[in-house]
Amino acid sequence: MPADDRRVIAVVVTFNRLAMLQELVERLDQVPGLAEVLVVDNASTDGTGEWLAGLDDRDAGADHPTVPVLGRTLATNSGGAGGFHDGLAWAMERGADLAWLMDDDGLPDPDCLTTLLAEDDLDFWGPLVVDREALGRLVFPIRLPGGTRVVHELADVVAAARDGRIDGIVIPFNGVLVTRDLVDRIGLPRSEFFIWGDDHEYRLRAEAAGARIATVVGAQVRHPAVGSLGTPMAFSRTTYNHSPSDLKHYCMARNNLVNLRDYKGWPHALAFVAKTAWFYTFTKPSAHRLGLSLRAMYAGVRGDFTGHERYLR
Structure with a gap:
């Protein structure tokens, strides 16, 4: 299917981070190529559900998102795993050719989706996730293919890239694209995992199914630092x-x-x-x-x- 004809739906999972969610929704309005945004609210208690419900009554205009935003508040907190399980299923039901998956605390650059869509030979691919306060540093370090070297700096990833990407590596659920065909082949994320490891399991499942996986170094999502992961x-x-x-x-x-x-x-x-x-x-x-x-x-x-x-x- 030609890239311009693909229906791209963003799936955002949120929990008690309304201010970050609002900033993200405002940013997604600046991203060309999106058909709509689906927000899965994990039973937040900070007013997120009420804010999402109010989007149905908004007027289109300079101060409001013009990309359709649909919200769904779950009865109980199912974690990131449950949120992406439900959100990806929802995107498929709404006819997505590509689902763009992200948490509420990431902020994709305005050209992030356009840069990702330029790669038309992949099944599961995403951007670099950089520290929003130190853009030269990765939030999630990357182990480069073919060895044990783990890199933390953006410059090291760019230097290691071939044709603008690192094949075989992706940081799932932080601005990643997944094709409908791959979802049909491997199913949905494991909702029972709740948090931690669900994204890694989905990548492993995709890898086992022979999916074409990559990180596109020209595409970036800005994310708060998470401290040392090891x-x-x-x-x-x-x-x-x-x-x-x-x-x-x-x-x-x-x-x-x-x-x-x-x-x-x-x-x-x-x-x-x-x-x-x-x-x-x-x-x-x-x-x-x-x-x-x-x-x-x-x-x-x-x-x-x-x-x-x-x-x-």
């Missing part, structure tokens, strides 16, 4: 994704173990168990966090994806 351990030979949030850690431990087991095999999954045990025994000793990790992993092995609910507030 705490050094084992004499600084490796890192561990330690989060102060019990909710995030529970989901990470459970979902990461499941992903490793399903896509890499039990040896990799057991290595992750050992790494976690080392980290919370020697690097950052915590009997509480070690016990939480083991409970989460055991739940994942048993296929129980409800344990995180006890940590919701």
Whole structure:
């Protein structure tokens, strides 16, 4: 299908970040090529649902979005995983040829979608995600293909790119495009994951299906910094994704173990168990966090994806 004929629908998942959502919706109004914007609200308590409902009554004009914006408030918080599961299904129902998936805290450059759409031989591809306060630095580091090098600076990614992109790498759900054909082949994100690892699992599933994946270095989404994503351990030979949030850690431990087991095999999954045990025994000793990790992993092995609910507030 010619690029100009493709129906592109943006899917935004939001939770209790109304100001950021409003800024994003205003930006999306400046992005050419969008058919409409679908906002999935994860039962926010900050007025997001009411604001979305009010968009139905707005007048088109200079002070209002002109791209149609539709909102859907879920009955309960289903996390990013549930939000993207429902939002992507909604986009397919509304006839999307391409779904443009993003969280509420990213801000795509005005030419981001146009730059992405110039690549017409891909199934699952997205932009670089840069620190909105330091545009030369990546928010989510990239491990370059063919080695173990992880880069944090925009200049390093640009230097490594071939024909303007890094093939085989994408940072999911931060301004990524996915084709209807790929969704038909691999289905929707795993809603039961709630948060953490759902985006990685979707990429792994796409990769296993032979999808053509890439990061387009000329396209950018500006995103708040998230701090260090890896705490050094084992004499600084490796890192561990330690989060102060019990909710995030529970989901990470459970979902990461499941992903490793399903896509890499039990040896990799057991290595992750050992790494976690080392980290919370020697690097950052915590009997509480070690016990939480083991409970989460055991739940994942048993296929129980409800344990995180006890940590919701």
